[in-house]
Amino acid sequence: MRKSVLxxxxxxxxxxxxKNKAVMALLGLTVILLIYAAxxxxxxxxxxxxxxxxxxxxxxxxxxxxxxKHPHRMAHYxxxxxxxxxxxxxxxxxxxxxxxxxxxxxxxxxxxxxxSEAGFSTGMLRFGEISIAMILxxxxxxxxxxxxxxxxxxDRENGTLKILLSQGTSWQEIIVGKALGLLGIALCxxxxxxxxxxxxCFVLPEKKYIVDNVCRIGWLALSYICYAGIISLMAVLISSxxxxxxxxxxxxxxxxxxxxxxxxxxxxxxxxxxxxxPSRIEFETAIEKDLIKKGxxxxxxxxxxxxxxxxxxxxxxxxxxxxxxxxxxxFQMKEGEKISAQIYxxxxxxxxxxxxxxxxxxxxxxxxxxxxxxxxxxxxxxGTDFRSYVQFQQQAERYRYQLAQHMNELQIKHISxxxxxEHDKPHSISSAFWKAFPDFEYKRTGxxxxxxxxxxxxASLLCWLTLLTAITTILxxxxxxx
Amino acid sequence: MFLLLLKNFVRSxxxxxxxxxxxxxxMISIFIGRQHIEKIKSSxxxxxxxxxxHIQRxxxxxxxxxxxxxxxxxxxxxNEPPPLNALSIGQRDVNSSIQHVTxxxxxxxxxxxxxxxxxxxxxxxxxxxxxxxxxxxxxxxxFTYNLLSEEKEGGxxxxxxxxxxxxxxxxxxxxxVRAAVIYTALTVLWALAAxxxxxxxxxxxxxxxxxxxxxxxxxxxxxxxxxxxxxSSGANAVILLSAWLLMTVICPxxxxxxxxxxxxxxxxxxxxxxxxxxxxxxxxxxxxxxxxKFYEHYPQFNQYxxxxxxxxxxxxxxxQQMGDDEAQQEAGExxxxxxxxxxxxxxxxxxxxxxxxxxxxxxxxxxxxxxxxKFLDSTRQFHENKRLHFYxxxxxxxxxxxxxxxxxxxxxxxxxxxxxxxxxxxxxxxISSLLGAISWINFRKTPY
Numbered sequence: 005m006r007k008s009v010l011x012x013x014x015x016x017x018x019x020x021x022x023k024n025k026a027v028m029a030l031l032g033l034t035v036i037l038l039i040y041a042a043x044x045x046x047x048x049x050x051x052x053x054x055x056x057x058x059x060x061x062x063x064x065x066x067x068x069x070x071x072x073k074h075p076h077r078m079a080h081y082x083x084x085x086x087x088x089x090x091x092x093x094x095x096x097x098x099x100x101x102x103x104x105x106x107x108x109x110x111x112x113x114x115x116x117x118x119x120s121e122a123g124f125s126t127g128m129l130r131f132g133e134i135s136i137a138m139i140l141x142x143x144x145x146x147x148x149x150x151x152x153x154x155x156x157x158x159d160r161e162n163g164t165l166k167i168l169l170s171q172g173t174s175w176q177e178i179i180v181g182k183a184l185g186l187l188g189i190a191l192c193x194x195x196x197x198x199x200x201x202x203x204x205c206f207v208l209p210e211k212k213y214i215v216d217n218v219c220r221i222g223w224l225a226l227s228y229i230c231y232a233g234i235i236s237l238m239a240v241l242i243s244s245x246x247x248x249x250x251x252x253x254x255x256x257x258x259x260x261x262x263x264x265x266x267x268x269x270x271x272x273x274x275x276x277x278x279x280x281x282p283s284r285i286e287f288e289t290a291i292e293k294d295l296i297k298k299g300x301x302x303x304x305x306x307x308x309x310x311x312x313x314x315x316x317x318x319x320x321x322x323x324x325x326x327x328x329x330x331x332x333x334x335f336q337m338k339e340g341e342k343i344s345a346q347i348y349x350x351x352x353x354x355x356x357x358x359x360x361x362x363x364x365x366x367x368x369x370x371x372x373x374x375x376x377x378x379x380x381x382x383x384x385x386x387g388t389d390f391r392s393y394v395q396f397q398q399q400a401e402r403y404r405y406q407l408a409q410h411m412n413e414l415q416i417k418h419i420s421x422x423x424x425x426e427h428d429k430p431h432s433i434s435s436a437f438w439k440a441f442p443d444f445e446y447k448r449t450g451x452x453x454x455x456x457x458x459x460x461x462x463a464s465l466l467c468w469l470t471l472l473t474a475i476t477t478i479l480x481x482x483x484x485x486x
Numbered sequence: 487m488f489l490l491l492l493k494n495f496v497r498s499x500x501x502x503x504x505x506x507x508x509x510x511x512x513m514i515s516i517f518i519g520r521q522h523i524e525k526i527k528s529s530x531x532x533x534x535x536x537x538x539x540h541i542q543r544x545x546x547x548x549x550x551x552x553x554x555x556x557x558x559x560x561x562x563x564x565n566e567p568p569p570l571n572a573l574s575i576g577q578r579d580v581n582s583s584i585q586h587v588t589x590x591x592x593x594x595x596x597x598x599x600x601x602x603x604x605x606x607x608x609x610x611x612x613x614x615x616x617x618x619x620x621x622x623x624x625x626x627x628x629f630t631y632n633l634l635s636e637e638k639e640g641g642x643x644x645x646x647x648x649x650x651x652x653x654x655x656x657x658x659x660x661x662x663v664r665a666a667v668i669y670t671a672l673t674v675l676w677a678l679a680a681x682x683x684x685x686x687x688x689x690x691x692x693x694x695x696x697x698x699x700x701x702x703x704x705x706x707x708x709x710x711x712x713x714x715x716x717x718s719s720g721a722n723a724v725i726l727l728s729a730w731l732l733m734t735v736i737c738p739x740x741x742x743x744x745x746x747x748x749x750x751x752x753x754x755x756x757x758x759x760x761x762x763x764x765x766x767x768x769x770x771x772x773x774x775x776x777x778x779k780f781y782e783h784y785p786q787f788n789q790y791x792x793x794x795x796x797x798x799x800x801x802x803x804x805x806q807q808m809g810d811d812e813a814q815q816e817a818g819e820x821x822x823x824x825x826x827x828x829x830x831x832x833x834x835x836x837x838x839x840x841x842x843x844x845x846x847x848x849x850x851x852x853x854x855x856x857x858x859x860k861f862l863d864s865t866r867q868f869h870e871n872k873r874l875h876f877y878x879x880x881x882x883x884x885x886x887x888x889x890x891x892x893x894x895x896x897x898x899x900x901x902x903x904x905x906x907x908x909x910x911x912x913x914x915x916x917i918s919s920l921l922g923a924i925s926w927i928n929f930r931k932t933p934y
Contacts, residue, residue, distance in 0.1 A: 026724075037736065037740075040740065040743070041743070044743040044744070044746075044747050045743075047747045048743070048746055048747050051747065051750045051752075052750065055750070055752035055755055056755065058752075059752075059755045059759055062759060063759060066759075066763060070770075071770050073769065073770060077766075077769055080766075081762070081766045082762075084758060084759065084762070086755070098608070099605065099607075099608050101746070102580070102602075102604040102608055103604050104599060105755075106754075106755055106758055108594065108758065108762070116599050116601075117599075118597045118598060118599055118758075119597060119751075119754045119755065119758075120580065120599065121746060122577070122580045122607060123577075123580055123581060123599055124751050124754070124824055124827065124855075125577070125742075125745075125746075125827065125855060126577075126827060126828055126831040126832075126845065126848070126855040126856075127574075127576040127577050127844055127845065127854050127855070128738055128741060128742060128745075128831050128835070128841055128844065128845065129742055130576075130607075130610050130611070131734060131735070131738030131739060131742065131840075131841065131844070132610075132735065132738070132739050132742070133739050133742045133743055133746070134736070134739035134742075134743050138739070142735065143735075143736075146727075146731070153720075249720060250719050250720050250723075253720050253723055253724070254723065257723065257727055261624065265620060268609050268610075269609050269610050269611075269612045269616065270612060272606050272609035272610075273514070273518060273609075273611075273612040275606075276603075276606055277518075277521075281603065282601070283525055283526075283528070283529040283532070283601070284529070284582060284584070284600050285529050285532045285536060285584065286532060287601055289532065289536055303547055355601065359605070362605070362606065363603070363605045366605065366609065390603075390604060390605050393604060424796070426795040426796060426797075427794070427795065427796060428796065429796065430796060430797075
């Protein structure tokens with residue numbers, strides 16, 4: 005392949021496109037949409053982040069302001085954890101609207117993460133939202149297809165192709181050159197967006213994550229450019245196989261619909277069908293059943309807790325819990341919390357595994373659908389994917405467990421074993437203990453780990469690029485000018 | 487001539503493939519809808535079973551104090567899905583159709599979500615409304631994008647147009663043939679759905695059927711309009727696909743961003759913080775403050791006075807009540823905000839047939855935000871009834887064993903809203919007729 009010829013073809017494709025009024029209108033519309041998406045994405049990010057930070061601070065202040073009291077009261081007072089938005093979520097909304105945002109953390113009970121945007125929405129939300137990522141993933145390919153369908157097919161129809169080939173240009177040069185031209189058009193849209201992301205990243209106040217964010221943007225840039233390359237090459241290839249420009253257009257539209265509309269839904273529906281998940285009532289009853297099997301702390305004659313009590317009494321050589329040197333009810337609650345958390349987590353992990361299996365159908369469909377690959381990769385890098393959500397849920401649960409157990413330990417150590425009488429003031433300990441307990445802080449996953457987790461998506465993009473290059477080479481030997 | 491046009495049309499390959507794809511997708515969607523309904527139905531049955539066991543077990547353990555027992559007891563309320571819900575799953579996959587509440591403060595329990603996989607929500611349900619709103623228009627586009635242009639490009643137009651003094655009539659007839667085929671396919675799917683999902687032939691059923699027919703009529707009108715512009719097949723395809731994109735992706739997407747940013751709901755977070763504070767701070771306050779407020783709310787319980795002990799159930803439930811009472815303003819604001827969202831969605835959707843169809847289908851299928859908000863109201867009422875029933879028993883220290891626990895069955899909420907025919911059908915009729923009229927004028931204006 006001669007470099008000068010490639011550049012010539014690329015220039016010709018871009019020049020033609022930029023002279024065409026319809027194409028310019030389409031590109032103009034895309035840019036307007038991008039601006040709208042960036043604006044509303046940023047507004048939503050700011051509004052939601054602000055109100056969550058505000059309430060997180062209030063929850064902390066209220067916690068520290070609590071007066072002296074019984075630690076178990078504090079365990080029930082509990083904490084509220086708010087999900088922090090990743091700054092890149094303004095670029096790719098991902099699952100943001102479907103995941104819960106606040107969870108009440110208290111002793112004995114694992115509450116659901118509530119207040120998702122989806123729960124606040126009308127059914128219209130299911131049409132999807134407009135984010136920068138969505139425009140680049142769904143609309144940009146269509147624009148490229150609209151421009152690219154005629155690249156070779158039109159030359160064939162008007163006879164230019166014959167002349168080109170007879171002048172010594174190779175098929176490979178034509179295909180690659182024109183694909184590069186389309187990629188050039190795509191880059192005119194992509195590069196400013198990437199620039200915007202980098203600027204945004206430096207403007208943001210949180211400097212702690214700056215290196216991580218820049219790396220994430222780097223991976224995003226790489227995968228979007230790779231995707232644009234796949235789309236451009238695909239458009240030119242279909243255009244060279246098709247007999248007429250019209251049939252190339254129809255095929256490309258068909259491919260686009262299949263990739264972006266039909267396959268994502270079908271793949272997920274298949275996943276849901278193959279791996280059925282329990283309903284909430286089934287999930288909760290199963291946990292309750294396991295808990296009762298292990299030992300029911302509500303039942304005064306429960307054999308498990310009775311045996312526990314007897315063994316402690318034997319160990320300390322006393323005959324009632326009141327004679328123990330520590331608070332027995334705190335001890336029993338600590339044991340109960342440990343058991344219930346273990347059982348809950350076992351069921352939760354099983355459920356999450358089921359979800360993961362459902363999602364794997366979509367994830368691995370990336371090998372036949374480059375759109376799915378980019379969507380997963382982009383969500384993961386923007387911190388708006390399934391894993392980021394589960395990460396939050398699990399960190400919140402870990403915090404809940406620590407809080408409950410810490411309060412139990414305070415009770416064991418500092419609360420008298422003697423029950424106060426009906427008219428006595430309840431036992432209490434100093435409020436300094438609350439202040440000493442750390443705030444909830446969500447820890448993000450580093451981009452390296454995310455990259456490892458999203459390896460299949462990255463691999464599938466590379467596979468697609470290799471495959472299309474191989475097809476170009478093979479077709480170059482077989483294609484005819486007529 | 488109609489029969490001839492029909493024969494000519496049905497013989498092409500694209501018709502067979504197109505129809506088989508849509509029938510297959512339609513059947514899968516009905517099957518998915520049935521699965522969805524069955525999952526809810528089985529959850530309801532399990533809830534009834536669970537509630538019986540749950541009450542029995544707890545009554546056995548906590549038979550000394552009514553107050554302690556009611557701390558644990560949970561009562562179920564079901565938002566019964568209508569059979570049509572199978573065709574338009576809507577928000578029923580994210581909002582739970584079953585609520586379980588104790589008589590403790592309600593604001594802490596009301597917003598618990600169902601278990602769901604966010605990835606599935608993002609991908610969207612492959613339900614009948616998807617097939618109708620997304621796929622049927624694509625079929626219409628595939629069948630009609632070259633209505634006039636194929637004749638022109640194939641050189642047959644002069645021959646054909648000579649057969650009628652108004653050639654637009656021929657285009658219209660060609661369109662009518664395609665419409666007949668597509669409407670037949672839709673009718674078959676409706677019949678299948680009616681049988682497989684045992685849909686009753688009531689008002690909402692016929693409303694949903696008319697809605698689907700009129701939505702497709704809009705698309706035929708769009709197609710007729712594009713034909714009237716008399717462009718090449720390629721240009722027609724691009725214009726029609728852009729229209730589809732506008733209707734199913736861009737306009738709804740922009741509307742969603744607008745609603746999310748215009749009506750943010752920080753009140754939700756305020757409610758959860760406030761109700762927790764409202765209840766917990768009372769533990770460290772003078773009991774009189776709590777009790778005065780409680781008696782003010784429920785003057786009928788004035789007769790029950792606090793016993794002379796440090797702890798009493800009367801005080802405890804009065805504190806719980808304060809969680810709700812003090813978060814009332816925030817909760818009310820949140821509710822108002824959500825209704826604003828619902829109304830904004832409805833208003834925007836009048837202008838966009840795809841959104842309108844989805845919105846109205848969800849309303850008929852009782853799977854929209856409006857239905858959920860009414861269910862939340864009904865849960866509040868249900869919870870209040872339980873409180874009013876049990877409060878006097880707790881405060882007077884009634885005997886647990888003497889209570890008739892059979893009274894506590896799972897209850898059902900059913901939304902009963904009449905079908906708003908005008909608001910549902912008129913927007914689609916107006917848009918279709920407008921497009922039809924414009925096309926007719928276009929055809930008359932320009933020579934063929």
